[in-house]
Amino acid sequence: MTSAALWPGAIALLAALMVVTRDSIVHALMYLVAMLLALAAVFFALGAGFAGALQILIYAGAIVAVFVFVVMTVDSTPEALAREKARLRRGWRGPALLVALLLLPLFGGVGIAVGNADPVPVKAIGALLFGPWAIAVELASFLLLAALLTARHLARWEEKP
């Protein structure tokens, strides 16, 4: 099970290196998506399907979307848009190639055993989170509420003093 996870793990490492070394923020964001998808593949290969699904839905879906929104709002002049367009023309190819590499073991047929012998059932995670860990979940909800109020307070438009 570990050996099946190493291939997407190597891709995640490569994508992480690309994230911290890009010049343009848009390229770095696309490599970040590739890294998060590769990590989701690692989780699936480990038999942790719930974590993999959450990684794709919330991390690669919602959190990166917020990043993209902020990048779009900061640079919104026509010249900046033209610059973005020129950058994007070829910038998506590297991340797309990395994500495509994730599928390679499926075609190679090198004895890949996706799906653990006894994966952790989602029911067990739910029973843990809402049973013994209920306090931790409550604290997490406090944290989210505090973050929501902070974001609303900080990002509010105000006249310059």
Next chain:
Amino acid sequence: MTALFWLAAALFGIGLFGMMARRSLLFQLLSMEVMLAGPALAFVAAGAARGDAQGQGMFVLILVLAAAEVGIGLSLYLRLSRIADVSDVDTISDLKG
């Protein structure tokens, strides 16, 4: 299994490098995401090795932490971008003692 923990440590190290080396606020936030991915991988790998649900439970909590961090970090970025040069955080040093 040991290889996965080395992988998690490497992800954390890459994120730390980005945090230290990059001066743009958005890149530092991205590096923080990379750093958070390391512990998340370690928790899920350990939970999978033991067949225990606690690894993925911790992953859910890390996800909540990442969401809160991105929300606050980006709103700080929007706020700072109106009054300072966010492409170089070394210029934002008014609080220096």
